[in-house]
Amino acid sequence: xxxxxxxxxxxxxxxxxxxxxxxxxxxxxxxxxxxxxxxxxxxxxxxxxxxxxxxxxxxxxxxxxxxxxxxxxxxxxxxxxxxxxxxxxxxxxxxxxxxxxxxxxxxxxx
Amino acid sequence: xxxxxxxxxxxxxxxxxxxxxxxxxxxxxxxxxxxxxxxxxxxxxxxxxxxxxxxxxxxxxxxxxxxxxxxxxxxxxxxxxxxxxxxxxxxxxxxxxxxxxxxxxxxxxxxxxx
Numbered sequence: 001x002x003x004x005x006x007x008x009x010x011x012x013x014x015x016x017x018x019x020x021x022x023x024x025x026x027x028x029x030x031x032x033x034x035x036x037x038x039x040x041x042x043x044x045x046x047x048x049x050x051x052x053x054x055x056x057x058x059x060x061x062x063x064x065x066x067x068x069x070x071x072x073x074x075x076x077x078x079x080x081x082x083x084x085x086x087x088x089x090x091x092x093x094x095x096x097x098x099x100x101x102x103x104x105x106x107x108x109x110x
Numbered sequence: 111x112x113x114x115x116x117x118x119x120x121x122x123x124x125x126x127x128x129x130x131x132x133x134x135x136x137x138x139x140x141x142x143x144x145x146x147x148x149x150x151x152x153x154x155x156x157x158x159x160x161x162x163x164x165x166x167x168x169x170x171x172x173x174x175x176x177x178x179x180x181x182x183x184x185x186x187x188x189x190x191x192x193x194x195x196x197x198x199x200x201x202x203x204x205x206x207x208x209x210x211x212x213x214x215x216x217x218x219x220x221x222x223x224x
Contacts, residue, residue, distance in 0.1 A: 006152075032210050034212075036213075036215075043113075043215045043216065043217045043218070044201065044203075044215040045214075045215065046212045046213070049212070086152065086153060090208075090210050096141070096158075096160070096208035096210065097143070097155055097158050097166060097168075097169075098143075098155075098213065099155075100145075100152055100153040100155075101152060102151060102152035103152045103153075
């Protein structure tokens with residue numbers, strides 16, 4: 001069975017500090033990984049996906065198959081990055097239902 | 111274009127009553143998902159519709175929960191004999207085909223069972 005683990009419920013940093021939101025997954029095949037973000041009073045939306053290899057709003061995430069991780073990173077956090085972040089895993093085999101982690105609440109203090 | 115819409119945005123109901131939550135997916139999206147979002151629990155998958163295939167109901171927590179999707183478009187999630195533990199935000203999402211595609215989420219329905 002596939003699983004996504006986000007070990008931190010809450011991550012609190014100061015503006016300008018680096019931030020890393022951890023995501024570990026378990027799946028024996030080739031995963032498709034996503035980060036979704038939910039800002040206050042907004043709907044959940046896609047931030048980035050590993051296959052696109054993009055940097056969105058200064059965030060990057062690299063798929064590390066050896067460590068089965070897909071950590072989200074940003075070198076200099078901004079106050080507007082404060083939000084709830086969810087890591088999600090989809091697979092090309094079997095069920096197409098994405099599995100979401102429990103989410104990490106990021107708070108960036110001024 | 112129009113995104114995923116859900117109604118009502120808020121619903122307060124008494125324990126034991128039935129409720130219906132509605133989702134209008136993005137036109138042309140064949141996949142539709144229902145999730146439940148509770149504080150500290152993340153997103154809990156409930157049910158998945160894909161085109162004309164039989165829905166995947168594996169996430170429904172009890173037989174009080176059911177959902178249907180008419181004409182491959184609008185979906186309704188029904189909770190019968192609501193319990194206080196059903197209180198949560200119910201999210202609907204749609205995608206072009208499978209979960210390998212980006213999911214577009216609705217604003218959610220906040221259900222409070224008193």
